[in-house]
Amino acid sequence: MEAAEIYALVRARFPDQVVEIVEKRADPYAVVDPHAIAAICGFLRDDAALAMDCLNNQSGVDYKDRIEVVYHLFSYSHRHSAVLKVRLPRDNPSLASVEPVWNSANWMEREIFDLLGVTFHGHSDMRRILMPEDWPGWPLRKDFVEPLEYHGISTVRESPIIRLDEKKK
Amino acid sequence: MQAWLNRLMVRGAFGAHPIPVLVYAGGIAIACALVLFAIALPFASIVTWVERRVWARIQSRVGPNRVGPNGFLQWLADGLKHVCKEDIIPAEADPRLFKLAPYLVVLAFILPWAVMPFSSSLILADLNVGILYMTAVTALTVVGVLMAGWASNNKWSLIGGVRSAAQVVSYEIPAGLSIFPVVLMTGTLSMQGITRAQGWSPDRWFLFASPFCFAAAIILFVSSLAENNRTPFDLPEAESELVAGFATEYSSMRYLFFFMAEWGNMFVSAAIIVTLYLGGWRFPRVSPSPIAMNLLEFATFNIKVLIIVFVSMWIRGTLPRVRIDQMMSLCWKYFVPIAFVNLIGTAVWVAIWPDGNPFAAWSMLAIGVAGAAFFVRRVVHFARRSRMELYFHPTI
Amino acid sequence: MSTLRTEEMTLNMGPQHPSTHGVLRFVIRTDGEVMREAIPDVGYLHRSIEKIAEKVGYHGFMPYTDRVDYVCAMFTNQAWGMACEKLAGVEVPRRGEYCRVIAAEFNRIASHLLTVGLMGMDIGAMTPFVHALREREMINDLIEELCGARLTFNYMRIGGVAWDLPPGWRDKALAYLEHLEPIVNEFNALFSYNKICIERLAKVAAIGPAEAIDYNLVGPNLRASGVNWDVRRDLPYSVYRDFDFEIPLGSGEWGAIGDAMDRYMMRIRELTQSARILRQALMQIPDGPVLAKVVRNFKPAAGECQVRVESARGDQGWYVVSDGTSYPWRVHVRTGSFAAMGMIQKLSRGLMIADLVVLIASLDVIAPEIDR
């Protein structure tokens, strides 16, 4: 099934929750209402015609004015894929977890929480995964400033090269 | 030796009025020290070098070849290195037990040398319960290992120690049961008695005496691998699971003791197998001189032992490690029943042919030779199939 | 036995542990030898590669992709190249695509050799490990001649590859493939079909097909569970359409379907399939340029794309967002090891400590790929 048909089916089922469908791209996507994400994902997985049995990729993107969480879905039984997007505000973004729908979301949501600060409620184990527990800030946000030291360990190494030519770079 | 000391005493070698007990004690002490420092410790050390070279060749590598000719002195360098290292005792460990454990392990490795039948007269004490003594004292290792695992106060060490205890205690049973067929056939427990009951030619070794003996010898060999914590039964120190098992917290000389004992024990258990099943030191009587004969017998015994040790190195270079439950099921479901069958079978065999059955011996020997020939064919097959260059020189 | 009071023990395994491939850490709750649970703790090798991508530009990020999965860096190279080409609509010359496939398949063999060798080491047999690494060295020699590096290849560029095949390389590569097959048989006789090996691996941590899909397992791990899916065949990229090869599937012939033995054998079987692809690719390689014209200041149009590449550790998804400048806005890599690692906590329940080591090795998790 083509991506457009999938989005049409989703729109038919959730007419108000699908915000936008962008088709003229390499990978077309649908933007959906964050409050309905768990329901839409449940529908996508359980509907026999769609049967999106695999959450292939889940990632977050910080667009400076908003944060998007992107779901790349895939169906091994029908061999088709779809992309869902959710737009969230940058202050305290939070979203329903899709872990009850696909177990693979567990770690990917932890990663998004760790690096972008999106909280997923309904997640079984919302902890930092890659960064240390006490790391300040969300590293993949565009306004993140790396602390100069962490527990007394310097995080930067001064370049030993002194550039004579200061204009460049 | 007692007679020899008596003669010296009569000649006045120890003064006018020697006290015999002291002389005997001194003599035994000197002899023990000789065996220990001239044979046991160098053997245990040198064999580490041999093992590393054999292992390396199996793995297409070269192995240690820098210290001395072909790396022969590597063992000395390693020993020196270990002695020079800091002896660390963890703060949370039980210091007394922690220090005691390596000595117990070394003790278990030294004691069996007392009854080691190197040749017809080179034996410290030909106890009439020699083989029983041997199995009893080698089992002491487990006390040391368990103690080391417990005293280290490290969970990995503890698991290693407990695994070792489970393993050694379990495999004592098939090992013991595999000794009895020979005892049944010879009616003696003395090491020399068992050796003398066999001949120098393979058809008069107990290995080929009957199918039961053959199976018993294999079980004894595998059990001895397990008792010495050798691959495929190196669970107590399982490097990839338990870091270094019971030896995790040890360093310096104490660590060396554990591994000296491990390699030394290879010699001890190989000696048991050689004595029981491979004709011991028996050699055809080619010279009337007792000294020459003893030397030849000594060489025969050691070569046989080294071949068994080599096989165990070779197994170490081939097989993966079994899991603890498989190790247990191998012992209790396979070895113990088979060992019992061997025991009963041998009893029946001895009842039918009290003096052995030469036909059975020759056919067993033929089967053995055929197996070896087939094995060589497989080796040639694999060597030919691969496109790697052949290289027969033992060193590089 | 129910009256026997036992106490649970908490063990810390890693990050410095001989068999936690790289720097993984597990907190293990065990009851004697049997584990209640192993809780993975990752992040010890986190180098913020996704953040670096936002700072170094499209061309400059290529050497960093080597570090995403340094055991099979060709695939990360290729995925990054493909993502950029998809964003900017660059067409790679056919010879370039062939060079990519040849390099990548050699890398797959090298990576699988490492995996099967590590499996040997993890269950206590050193010899298979050294033999596998010896073979890997020979491949590294070939790749070194091709691109000048043995581990972090940086062979591919946006629009093709950086070097053409050197003179005489094709014959050497074909000769190596001739050498590989008897070695694989020998390896099987030495290790794979060894009774102890089969006993250790069979029936350990079996994963059913539905479960594997649900946890997003990919690549050989997924196929070991019987799911017939290979990106090279089902979403063909590059020139994989030109080749005739089989996708081995797990059958559970040693125990349960999708057990550690199935996953292990999947790699052994893919060795020969990769050799088959390589032989065809080396014979069919066309003439022509290997690198398309791509401007130095590479600025794809604003947009986003996802590419999927069948790496040695399975379907690797690269999600790249471009905002039209010369720096990518966001790069996200979804790797096979990350998904597999997320499953270990569930699979570890009821296994023995020795089985955890087997489980890690059979899932072929590589720390840099998890942490990135």
Add this chain to the structure above:
Amino acid sequence: MGTPATYFRHLREAVVSIFDGMAVSASHLIRRPYTIQYPDRMPVRVQDTLPFRYRGILDVDLEICTGCLACDRACPIDCIAIAIEKNAATREIVISQFDIDLAKCMYCGLCSEPCPTGAIHHTTEFEGADFSLESLIRRFIADPVVAYKAKKAAEPDVAVADLLTRGMTYVDEWAQPGSDKPSAPPAVPAATKAAVAPVVPVPVPGK
């Protein structure tokens, strides 16, 4: 364990497979080890056995450096620092600094790729261990030098002709974007051939 049949099947499988495995490992006892005894027991230095494309420590031939800064721009980690000044009168470029921080360099080869003359190139040298990070900085320029400039005339400068040949051979190894290079690249000049051909006593697979 199951039936007696499976019991004996297990036994037989174990014996047969261990027998075969032992045969394989025994067959390796009579094969030549693969080890290269780096660094001392080799007939030739290992550096001389490495392929021409090997990406070792960077070297710069200042005599043919054009001062175009392409390498500086291409470096993803800024480990190259070049300072140039354009002399408006003579239209010459004066290079006053050319530093490479080898501690930072990741040997990716992106700098030598755009070099027009092959001045900056990877050598086969890789032994870079040193006692301080400072000593890993290679400073190629003590006093400012005038950058090389390709002459319009056909005759290249005799003094740098050899360097240029070497440099251009190096450049030719790289795939040129869009160029229709022949499938088998031209034979490498004799000087580099020794480096390409394997001289090590390495068992070449398939021989």
